[in-house]
Amino acid sequence: MATAREPEEDEEEEVKLIKTWSSPYALRAVWALKLKGIPYESIDEDLTHKSDILLHHNPVHKKVPVLLHHGRSICESLVIIEYIEETWSQNPPRLLPQDPLQRAETRFWAKFVDDKALPAIWQAFSKEGKEQEQGLSETAEHLRLLEAELKKKKKRLFFGGEEIGIVDIALGWMVNLVPLFERILGVKILDEEHHPALLKWRQRMSDVDVVKENWPPRDKLVAKWTAIRERCVGKAAANE
Amino acid sequence: MSGEEKVVLHGMWASPYAKRVEIALKLKGIPYEYVEEDLLNGKSEALLKHNPVHQKVPVLVHNGKPVIESCIILEYIDETWKSSGHALFPQEDTYRRARVRFWADFIQRQLLEKFIVTITAVGEAREEAIKELRKNMELLEEGLRVNFFPEGIPQYHFDDQKNVRFLDITMCAFFGLHKAQSEFVRTTEIIDLQRTPLVFSWVESLKEVPVVKEVLPPHDEVVNLLRGFRQNAVGSSPQV
Numbered sequence: 277m278a279t280a281r282e283p284e285e286d287e288e289e290e291v292k293l294i295k296t297w298s299s300p301y302a303l304r305a306v307w308a309l310k311l312k313g314i315p316y317e318s319i320d321e322d323l324t325h326k327s328d329i330l331l332h333h334n335p336v337h338k339k340v341p342v343l344l345h346h347g348r349s350i351c352e353s354l355v356i357i358e359y360i361e362e363t364w365s366q367n368p369p370r371l372l373p374q375d376p377l378q379r380a381e382t383r384f385w386a387k388f389v390d391d392k393a394l395p396a397i398w399q400a401f402s403k404e405g406k407e408q409e410q411g412l413s414e415t416a417e418h419l420r421l422l423e424a425e426l427k428k429k430k431k432r433l434f435f436g437g438e439e440i441g442i443v444d445i446a447l448g449w450m451v452n453l454v455p456l457f458e459r460i461l462g463v464k465i466l467d468e469e470h471h472p473a474l475l476k477w478r479q480r481m482s483d484v485d486v487v488k489e490n491w492p493p494r495d496k497l498v499a500k501w502t503a504i505r506e507r508c509v510g511k512a513a514a515n516e
Numbered sequence: 517m518s519g520e521e522k523v524v525l526h527g528m529w530a531s532p533y534a535k536r537v538e539i540a541l542k543l544k545g546i547p548y549e550y551v552e553e554d555l556l557n558g559k560s561e562a563l564l565k566h567n568p569v570h571q572k573v574p575v576l577v578h579n580g581k582p583v584i585e586s587c588i589i590l591e592y593i594d595e596t597w598k599s600s601g602h603a604l605f606p607q608e609d610t611y612r613r614a615r616v617r618f619w620a621d622f623i624q625r626q627l628l629e630k631f632i633v634t635i636t637a638v639g640e641a642r643e644e645a646i647k648e649l650r651k652n653m654e655l656l657e658e659g660l661r662v663n664f665f666p667e668g669i670p671q672y673h674f675d676d677q678k679n680v681r682f683l684d685i686t687m688c689a690f691f692g693l694h695k696a697q698s699e700f701v702r703t704t705e706i707i708d709l710q711r712t713p714l715v716f717s718w719v720e721s722l723k724e725v726p727v728v729k730e731v732l733p734p735h736d737e738v739v740n741l742l743r744g745f746r747q748n749a750v751g752s753s754p755q756v
Contacts, residue, residue: 336655345611346611348611350611350618352617355614355618355621356614358613358617359610359611359613359614362610362613363610363611376595376596377578377581377583379595380583380584380589380591380592383591384584384588387585387588388569421569
């Protein structure tokens, strides 16, 4: 009987992830890979000095994350997650449901996070005055919708059901960044009265192993986001 | 195959998103009922019920269950009606699927949405959008050549309807009207034959596909609609 071939170095099966220490988009890819038990090599970028590898593999957007598999690149975090799901389809857990209608709903909510929820919260974080108010009120509306969606199914632990799925991964930044933003901005974004389900979800998410074990260092995150806020506000002041 | 399938598409004559779905349904030979929505003067109760979050078209209602967002609808159609017509997405090759999703997202956010800014913005913001649109069209040219048509588009390629698939639909449902759209971008053609010959021939040949020709609105009606949007944006003077 032939023995199994030992994998060689630089085996083209090798999976690499180009990321940064703090990108919430890159973190999505980390969670998906780790949930599925896919070994990979991290390539950490300094976005102030983008590497040739990044520029070569994501010439269009020049952003992280970029997944490299068989030497080929996959860009955009939600595209990466679907790629991981479809390529390693035998690895549990399922990140998307199998039923086409449920898949469509799932994709809708994942897209909602990126198209609506994130831009609004970024506006609330990066602006002041009326623009910030608008960002905050849109965020409130989005959270209301997400709260309602989460409440739809009884005994639903996550948006993905009993285990985390693509929507939970997409929304994962809420786990730590929302309290951080609340602290920096001095506003309440999630509260017990309006978001009981989301708060419970957030607690559960923060207890999920891959989330717990891969969160960027808190003090570095605080420093980074505080600096971003100061730059945004400073820019506005300079423009007046 | 069930004879009791009920498919209703809520659309609007000028919505490229609704057109994408119509083209897909027709290509796959799926019978459907079409409901034209008057988005300004009175959305139908059915639309509000089926898309309470965004209240927009298109909404595909399949046996009473709604699916929203045009690209998500196209994936749903492909997954649900597997044996109707031809596959709109690559089937086995997950890398190709990822590429297609990436470029569909690019067409949406870096081309279609940028074009909308050229219509709705004024002054510097508009000039910036025009520059970005041109740059992004050149990125699409490169992406198209590298990933999909390295030898160019064979003559009569789209005479075989089976070659009209997800990315083709995503592009031509909007940019099939590039000549009408170009009337509002002053000094430049949106899809320039010299600078982006592959994109040009891609869109021009897709426009001739019978199903596409049937579905796209007439040039003059689109010009009138865009003129209306432009005038709203700039007030009484169209020359900004």
